[in-house]
Amino acid sequence: MNKPIKLTQPHLSTLQNQAYFIRDKLIDAHIIYKSDIDEDKWLLIFAKSLNHQDWEQLKFSAKNGNPSEDQIIFSEQTIVPIALKLKSVLGRPDLDTEALLCILYNACTDSELKAMGETADSIPPLPQAPNSYILELGPNFKYANKLLEWLWPINCMSVSRIQKLYNEHIKKARKGLSRAEVKERHLDVYPKSGIQVETIIEELVNGDYCKFSDNGKSVVITERGHHYMASRLTDDFDEEWQQWWGEFQHHFNRIPYKYIDDNWNQYIHLFSKNLSPEQAAYELQWGSCYKEAHEEVKFAIKAQLDLNIDELSNKRIILFAPSVFLTPELISLPVTDIQFDIEAPSWAIPDSSFKTKRFWPNKRYVAPYLRNTPSYKGWYAVIPDDLETDVTYFEITYCWSSKSGAFKTIRHSMAYHLQKNSKSPIDWLYGNASPSDEYSFNSVYCLTHGKPISQDEMLELDRIQSGIRSLEINKSHVLIEEERYLIASNSYECVYILT
Structure with missing residues (x-):
């Protein structure tokens, strides 16, 4: 499930020249052979790598493009997916992705290289044809x-x-x-x-x-x-494999938010089991828990943001799912005594107020929810994404306190870096809803389970290693500073919200 890469009519001749350059360099490196793929067949393959049906459909799309749009096809966000898709369309799991990327970089226009912070001198050299070949016959035994x-x-x-x-x-x-x-x-x-x-x-x-x-x-x-x-089970990727692989991709591409992985072993295994392409694609459908997660995200975003996730276009959304892990003696503390608030950019602050609840069997964990959507942990927000405010980094502070003073005030400052998924640029959901991952805590006891440990041992704890940069605990408060890198995902993979 990938959207076709957009282009315009004036850029079509440049793109066609890039396509021919890529074919020529693949032939020079003996990765493909001229006799197997003529220029017309190559244009079909290249168009499919840009998620178009064929070259004619790509040309038709270009005629309807916006002439004012910046004509950059190969970018930091697209060059890896294009390489993986090209490898996929060729049906060649043995094709070296790094070698293919080197060729794509060398095919880039000056504008594309500049947009990626590269120059003609900084990109990797073209791959060369091998000097010798090894005939692989398998184990002698x-x-x-x-x-x-x-x-x-x-x-x-x-x-x-x-x-x-x-x-x-x-x-x-x-x-x-x-x-x-x-x-x-x-x-x-x-x-x-x-x-x-x-x-x-x-x-x-x-x-x-x-x-x-x-x-x-x-x-x-x-x-x-x-x-x-891989070579033995596909008979060196023969015509039977190529036909099966082409039909398999047709069915597989209908599965939302699934992409061909760089490791093809699972696909070759399904082929070797004599499954039809349709049966093989069915084997790789999202499981029931992933579908359940998708439905929960879908309904929560509709309830909180009044958005349909099937119509998000280019929007990015983040799920904030903070939690606090309290010491054992607080397991019976009423949630009405536990207060939660945030200090955050305006776009991350929800319209509704916060309440708290014990969502998990382990009653030491407490999480916030919005008053108007009590069924959902945390809250969702639309990340600004325009020419002036393309957010890739921001800070938010989670503030936990007790009305009765049952535990120290906790200020948990999070610094988030947002990164696109290079393999699946259409992924749009950021965040982690696992209670065991980014939790705040009111005492060192929560990390050590009451066991005395040295400072060096403390630094080796998983919770500290996961991103905490600074920790201060005294008689009146707990201050936590943490930094996380969030890679874009999607609603199916957000299975932690079910725990």
Whole structure:
């Protein structure tokens, strides 16, 4: 689900020249071959990488473009998604993304480079054609092929678990076969005799298809192992794979806020299981909890901001979801005694007033909600985004206090940096609603669970490491200063709001 990149008629010839330049450099680097992709076919591929149906549809779109718009196609926000989409349209998981990005940077106009803070001298050089080629035939040890194929979808597993599960897998595969058939199919793998799992693992490690990790306790498939399996299962990305992949993308692109990941193992695995493209896309649909999160975000934004998330256009929205983690003796403190307020930019301040509530089973956590929308933790705000106020950094202070003085006043100053998702530029939702992540606290006890620790040990605590820059606790107040980088996400991935 990606919007077509806009362009205008005057820029069309420049874009076409850029497209041909990219094709030529891919051919020069032996990444694609001239005989496989002529210029017309390439224009179709290039148009699809810009999220257009084909080159004719792209030209039609350009005729209706606004001539006053700045003609920058490759930018900090688009160059990585374009590279990943181009790789996806080509159906080549083995294509080096970094090499492709180098070519795209070299195809940029001076205006595009300037907008990215680059010059012709600062961009990476073009990739060169390799001087030699290696024919990958796979492990020499036939038993290793079977274990590698079994482990490949999982990627990493402890040695002890491999021994247990793979022996069970092979035992089932031997059922009903004669001794000769077992030997012929390399199924004579046993826990204490014949070929043993540890011997096969050693062969895979020696061949650089796998490597040991966790001090030899686990096995991980290497880059060579992944490349070999991907090539073998797709028959070197043959026509059958290309046809399946094209149809799969058609179905997959209908799933909202899903994009082709840079690691294609899961897609190749689904292909190897003989699933149809439609069945494979269905396997990757958002699960029920993600759909539930989407619905909650949808209704909350409608209730609080009177906006439909399907019609947000270019708006960015942030979910503020602060919480406080109190010491155990305050577990029965009435929420009416717990007050919450904020010091923030005007755009982040909601119209409704705050109340507090214990939303979680752990009653030590308390969170604010808006008086007019009591079902939803926290609140949503539209982030200003225009020529004068394109907000990428702001500060907000969460203020917690007790009417009765049951706990110290807490001032939790948050500094937020907002970053777009380079892989999915259409993502629009910022924030984190997990109670265990950005919580305020009224005592060191909340971090140490009452255990005496040194200052050095305190600095190593996860909560401190997560972004706290300064902490002051005295008899009257708690002052917390924290800094966070928030990457744009979407309503489906906001599953923490369900906890």
